[in-house]
Amino acid sequence: NDTAIALDQAQDTRFTPHMYILNGSHWNCDEMFNGTHLLPCKQQCTNNGRYCAVDPEYDLSIGLDGMDVVQENLRSLCVWKYHETNF
Secondary structure, eight states, X not given: OHHHHHHHHTTOOOOOOOOOOEETTTXXXXXXXXXEXXXXXXXXXXXXXXXXXXXXXXXXXXXXXXXHHHXXXXXXXXXXXXXHHHO
16 A cells, blocks of 8 residues: 555556446347337446446346446546546
8 A cells, every 4th residue: 555655646657447338239239120219228228228337236126227337437437537637
């Protein structure tokens, strides 16, 4: 821990977040029928099945969904980019 603090104080570190967002098109989560999105992946995706994440509990009946993960990843990335640009 002391090493990490020393590197940070010397400005010898750089943090870059990595988000795991799945391409819903690859898994046919953006499937359409007669111009209507079928949403076969349900709550695991956002933007009509375009961006998806795995259910964090691996149980679709409880807790958070993949959609929640995608939205939180986007929020975190926006905060990180804003901070990097402005500070």
